[in-house]
Amino acid sequence: MYYPLKFKPVYKKYIWGGRYFQKLGRELPEGLIAESWEVSCHKNGLSVIANGEYAGRTLSELIKADPIGVAGANFPSGCREIPLLIKLIDANDKLSVQVHPDDIYAAVFENAFGKNEMWYIIDAKPNASLVVGLKKNTTKEEFLKAVKENRIEDCLLQVGVMPGDVINIPAGTVHSIGKGIVIAEIQQTSDITYRLFDYNRVDTKGVGRQLHLDKALDVINFKAESRKVKCDGVKLEINNTCFKTIFLANRYFACERYELTGEVTEKSDGSKFYIYIFVEGDGVVETEKESVRVNAGETVFLPAALGEYTISGKLKALKTYIPDIIRDIVNPMKNAGCTNSEILKVLNT
Numbered sequence: 001m002y003y004p005l006k007f008k009p010v011y012k013k014y015i016w017g018g019r020y021f022q023k024l025g026r027e028l029p030e031g032l033i034a035e036s037w038e039v040s041c042h043k044n045g046l047s048v049i050a051n052g053e054y055a056g057r058t059l060s061e062l063i064k065a066d067p068i069g070v071a072g073a074n075f076p077s078g079c080r081e082i083p084l085l086i087k088l089i090d091a092n093d094k095l096s097v098q099v100h101p102d103d104i105y106a107a108v109f110e111n112a113f114g115k116n117e118m119w120y121i122i123d124a125k126p127n128a129s130l131v132v133g134l135k136k137n138t139t140k141e142e143f144l145k146a147v148k149e150n151r152i153e154d155c156l157l158q159v160g161v162m163p164g165d166v167i168n169i170p171a172g173t174v175h176s177i178g179k180g181i182v183i184a185e186i187q188q189t190s191d192i193t194y195r196l197f198d199y200n201r202v203d204t205k206g207v208g209r210q211l212h213l214d215k216a217l218d219v220i221n222f223k224a225e226s227r228k229v230k231c232d233g234v235k236l237e238i239n240n241t242c243f244k245t246i247f248l249a250n251r252y253f254a255c256e257r258y259e260l261t262g263e264v265t266e267k268s269d270g271s272k273f274y275i276y277i278f279v280e281g282d283g284v285v286e287t288e289k290e291s292v293r294v295n296a297g298e299t300v301f302l303p304a305a306l307g308e309y310t311i312s313g314k315l316k317a318l319k320t321y322i323p324d325i326i327r328d329i330v331n332p333m334k335n336a337g338c339t340n341s342e343i344l345k346v347l348n349t
Helices: 020-024 059-065 103-110 140-148 213-219 325-335 340-347
Strands: 010-018 033-039 084-091 097-099 117-124 129-134 156-160 166-169 175-177 181-188 194-197 234-239 242-249 254-260 263-268 274-286 291-295 299-302 307-321
Touching: 010 084, 020 084, 033 299, 084 274, 097 213, 103 213, 117 254, 117 274, 129 166, 140 213, 166 242, 181 274, 181 307, 194 213, 234 340, 242 325, 242 340, 254 263, 254 274, 291 307, 325 340
Parallel strands: none
Antiparallel strands: 010 033, 033 084, 084 181, 097 175, 097 194, 117 166, 117 181, 129 156, 129 175, 234 242, 242 254, 254 307, 263 307, 274 291, 274 299, 274 307
């Protein structure tokens, strides 16, 4: 009944965007294309199925018709959306300095989910950098003073990045993507951003974008312990042609990178959906009845009831899903011989 689903990209135009997605063989609308929403049930960018029997239907419609078969038995029977949103981001210029609320604050003030997210660096120009958090021991009072004096950049923690780096951005973390970086973003289904600083940019009418200082100051986690910014992950051998690196896992999502030079067979067992973001190379996702070709820059959604599937080719792909921490992360890592420290490394990023 089900097969690997592809979607029509939903493009977003912002002043910091560019034309990078043309390198992926895409035909883009005119203007600066900043984001491509790859998998989404959010009202601001619903994913429309692009292939096969269900072409033309939204993912939300498919879930509404069969929530367990599409989203999985782990989700409520009345589920009409998946709680993950997958984007590709082209930062041709630096993004605003911003922060996202957690679920509690977002529920009270926005009637929405909060926004925990992570980034996988697909491409980066030499010396590219990101903002990930504040410099050590920055207090709320010091930060507010810097904001008022227009020197917020003095408080920001800059981190150099290169392709293949993984960055976890928990809610409450001040962050910004730097110029010349292309990112795959995995996040909660939320479109809430509190903007702190936009580098004094203005539009053609001399008007700057709206800031949200009061709410941003409410949600910034000034007590966050210093942590390693990049997630190194733990690498495991699946077979002699496939390795996977488990980068992180939490209650919102897990992210693993598959490096493949042959094929690997796995199963969608009905409990949850899986999403694969192909970041390098090309190949095929195949089930008993269906074969779907994939290339770098494409994303595929595997419904929960899909059953067994095989991925083949020479490629790298990010696999993301909402994990059962014990069943999907802890036990498999223990069975693979991982130490407790390695397991904690994945869970505590």
